Amino acid sequence: MASTACFVIVSKNDIPIYEAEVGSAPKKEELAYQHQFILHAALDVVQDLAWTTNAMFLKSVDRFNDLVVSVYVTAVLCCECSTVQIFLNPLYLPGSRITSSHFDTKVRALARRYL
Amino acid sequence: MEPGLSIESGSAIRVAVLPVGGPIPSPCLRDYAALVARHACVDLASLRPYYKEHQKSPFAHQPWDAGCLRLKFVLGGCVPSPWEDFQSSRKVLAVVGICHLPSSPDLDRVAADFVDAARSYPSALASRCFAFCPTDAQLVEKKRDDIIIFPPSDQQSLEVHMLTMIQDLAASLLMEFEKWVLRAESTGTILKTPLDSQSSLGSEEVDRMGQSDPVLEDEVKYRYYTIIQLYRRATLQDNAQRSFLSLNRVSPVSFELEAALKLARYLCRRELAKEVSDLLMGAADGAKALIDASDRLILLILYIEIARLFGTLGYKRKAAFFSRQVAQLYLQQDNAYAAMSAMQVLTMTTNAYHVQSRKNNKLDHDSHKELRASNTDSGKVHPQSIVSLFESQWSTLQMVILREILMSSIRASDPLSSWSAAARLLRSFYPLITPAGQSGLASSLGNSADRLPAGTRCADPCLPFIRLHSFPLHPSQRDVVKRNPHKKDWWTGAGPSGPFIYTPFSKAAASGTSKQEVTWIVGEPVQVMVELANPCSFDLVVESIYLSVHSGNFDAFPVSVSLPPNTSKSVLLSGVPTQVGQISIPGCIVHCFGVITEHLFKEVDCLLLGASQGLVLSDPFRCCGSSKFKSVSFPSISVVPPLPLLVANVVGGEGSILLYEGEIRDVLITLTNAGTVPVEEANIALSGKNQDSVISIAHSTWKSALPIKPGGEVTFAVTLRAWHLSLADSEADGSRSPVNSRRTAREGINPFLDIHYAGPAANAENGDVSLPPGRRLAVPLNICVVQGLRLVRARLLSMEIPAQFTEAHLSPVSRKDYISTGTDTAHGDDNLLTIDPCKGSWGLRLLELELFNPTDVVFDVDVAVHLDGTNVDQKLIDEGTAVDAACQKTRIDRDYSARVLIPLENFKLPVLDASFFIKESGSTEPLGSKAAAIAERNAKAELNASINSLISKIKVKWHSGRNSSGELNIKNAIQAALQASIMDILLPDPLTFSFKLAKNGSAINVVSSKDSGNPDDDSGHFTDENVILSTKNAQRCEDLISAHEMTHMVVQIRNNTKEIIRMNLSISCKDVAGENCFDENSATVLWAGVLSDVHLEVPPLQEVAHPFSVYFLVPGDYSLQASSLIIDATDVLRARAKAESSDEPILCRGSPFHIRVVGKV
Incomplete structure (x- = not known):
């Protein structure tokens, strides 16, 4: 199985504020779309599931073919140090895209460590 | 496996619907099929008239009052299923033919065609052939039993007709079933299935199942899982046997999937979402087993079903995801129908991905509008509510979906859909598309438009982006003034008083209360400024653009614009209101890329709002270098009936009135009534700066011309006086060459003629007199003052x-003499002295x-x-x-x-x-x-x-x-x-000397010469020469001064001060050589009387005369001069003489006085 992953932070109102395609598998554009399509579709399940459990980490909520979707639901937009930094930025409007390159590098570094 | 499976689907009677005869246009086929398919459920009660019950009918206990017969119409028929015997619901029990008569003129052939088609359904118990849209020739033909011709009629009667036909069909089916049951009971049924299933779920049991009985649900689930297990076991065995016997393997998967889908459909409720989605995910996993090309159809149906069930569950995104899978499967097939299906399926997903065509999202639209409205009410838009405007901006996915729709619609040769998809793609995602891609989209827009008829409209706007720039008030709009019915000066306080629309003081009062209101007048052109932006990398040609007005009382004038890449342009759009009422302008109609679209201002406003908050990819205007976004509130526009319209024209030139500094000139102003209503009253006043440069206005002229009829005109004069240029102006002028000295009048320094006028009061229907608004015409008097002299x-x-002093001057005074009577004869009030x-x-x-x-x-x-x-x-x-x-x-x-x-x-x-x-x-x-x-x-x-x-x-x-x-x-x-x-100029001399001829005892004033003497400073001398000239009289005067004759003269000394002056008077006479003629030794003039050191006292403001006589020995020129040395001069005299020391003698001297003495003739 290809060790590829797509990491997306979705804010309220379904707005993806950060997307990163991480992993070592050769990138195919179509595949990247497919990842996003699956993640987008999984939001329906997440939306329902998030209210039935206290856990912030919902293991594999959805799957399609070999791709598994796991979700980390955060309470008030905070989960990880870098993200907190972003969200604490007074200039950041909730809902707009995260464009910080620093954040991007951090995410990719973390991804390399765990994949 | 087939779509739409449910547990109830077993109870439906399958009816094949087959197109027969000539080719049927697809829209017609769709309509006909829909007409038939509408009657999927036929009430048993309604069958009664058509149903002849058998005497031993087994159906006597059917629920004839409430029950119904389900029909499942399968358009195009289906291949006979190997499962027919096992699941008799799969059997096609009736055949319906559909014929489009205009394309199949020969009815016999149609009948034969239908018989042929029906032959492939041997299990069919009943058949009907419906023919639509008969031609006149076919209508008059003999009525046939095998073809049911629907007479041409409206949709409603067609539906009624069809219902009857279907009821008839259902009734005949029922009678066939009756027969079959009567016959079957004796023989028994042989159940043959490919699998020889050991168990089945009786349909009669299913029928009894309620939807929400938990016990029943558990039962259903239990049975489902049992069946699956049994079934799996059976298939294993069976497949083993079949492979041993080299028979076709039967995939176990499809049956299992079918069962799973049936269960999912049965359970499909919000409360059981988790369970259902698990089932569906399991089913989707099962698809992995369907790898054969032959399984593609099953996979397709599976995805369709999963999508449908997720949709029912409310999982829109899931449904969209599986729909897209379906579309991709369709797209793998290389034919137009598959592409069409793909396109339709993708179109259904657009809602979930928020890329829907505007055609379908009216509802969505309204909610946005409400949001906007509530935002504008509160003044400032809350960031959160902006965010919700841009919900689900998965731009990558959106682009993929739109691109797939574009691709499939091109393949399906649906130009309008492809145009719409390309337009949406380009408009929403131009920043993410490469220049080459943008040009590609532009060309596909063009290609699509080529296939569309001219004038096609599309709900989705493409480029350019259009925003409302401003509402430049047309001069004729600007001047509408509400009339105050209680005031004679109805314009006061009603409208802008100056030439400026905006005044900071009035603004403060108005802003809080209401929106800006604009009044338009029927028949008078108006303008709206919009800004267009083309953020793409190709030249955009907008063939025409005009204001979109839905209220129908406005004629908009189209203009065409060309926008180079990455540019924005402001365009003035104009039009004419045609009827009284309200006008709202939601946007513009644009004809671009061959298709007509409507661009709404508020959509762009939302977009720009999002861009300003960083929620949208790019601000199309800013990336074109346009200025920053400013929200222009749309005024409420009301259209009023025609008003008079005065147009002013300054006679003699449109430009400024060129006046030289200080020039006074009459300017003629012509007022023409260009409206359709007479001007009944008017008032002209001045406003603006330099009002004093208008000396007079010929009010009577224009007043006499009232009322000014439409087309009538009046010309009146205004007298202007050019003001004086300030020093700065003169310098600025001086720096220019004289050629350029004609400069244009500067702004804001001109006076205005403020003309307030109004038409007649209108009589409302209820008898009240309503005052239509008046108008104000500001005529700027563009005075350009140039440097003159x-x-x-x-x-x-x-x-x-x-x-x-010649003889000509010696004339006696022609007016009444005055003698030194001592009266106050200040020369100032004497008379004219020249x-x-x-x-x-x-x-x-x-x-x-x-x-x-x-x-x-x-x-x-x-x-x-x-x-x-x-x-x-x-x-x-x-x-x-x-x-x-x-x-x-x-x-x-x-x-x-x-x-x-x-x-x-x-x-x-x-x-x-x-x-x-x-x-x-x-x-x-x-x-x-x-x-x-x-x-x-x-x-x-x-x-x-x-x-x-x-x-x-x-x-x-x-x-x-x-x-x-x-x-x-x-x-x-x-x-x-x-x-x-x-x-020196203002002050008189203290003493005035004058000489007069004294003849016959009367003094004739010849010359008065007074002089105040300042011996030290000649330039300080001051002459007030009072020469009385009466030249005409002088010519004829005989009293000349001659030599050898005694001439009596008088010197008059006048005291111009208020104090008495004492003095010593001396009179001297000099000849041309300057020699003193009164010299004792060599006198050339003899004299009588005292000529030197005459002691005189002159009372204040009085005159004193001193007579003397002279006798000239030699003719020639002489000059007489009187001077006096003032004794005990006062301070005033000293000051006047500018004396430096107090003991300095003060001398007053008269001016020299020339006398020409003629010889004795």
């Missing part, structure tokens, strides 16, 4: 020409004005001294010459300068008063006295007033061309020139 300098000159400058004068003061003409026209200058003081008659100083020199104006050619001399006479005050010297003498007096200070101040004020009156009396008038005339402003220059010697 320029005063280069003014200076004071003194001339000392002794008077030439000077002939050619004759010269002693100590004459002249004001020289040097004038330069920098313009390119000729100026005629006319200098006048306006003596309109209280004690001076209105006279011209130059009158003596003016009689014959009325035309002798000084003409100054362009670029030439000329000097004009103004004799400064007649300005002297009658009395030499001590008060003028208070300042000088005041220094010696004790200060601190308050009264003295006040007196001093008064005296100064008086002096200043005298100076000012002197200056204001001098007027330099000029004429140029036919109708330019004016006056030079030289006050300051004169003041500066006169400042130094103002005393």
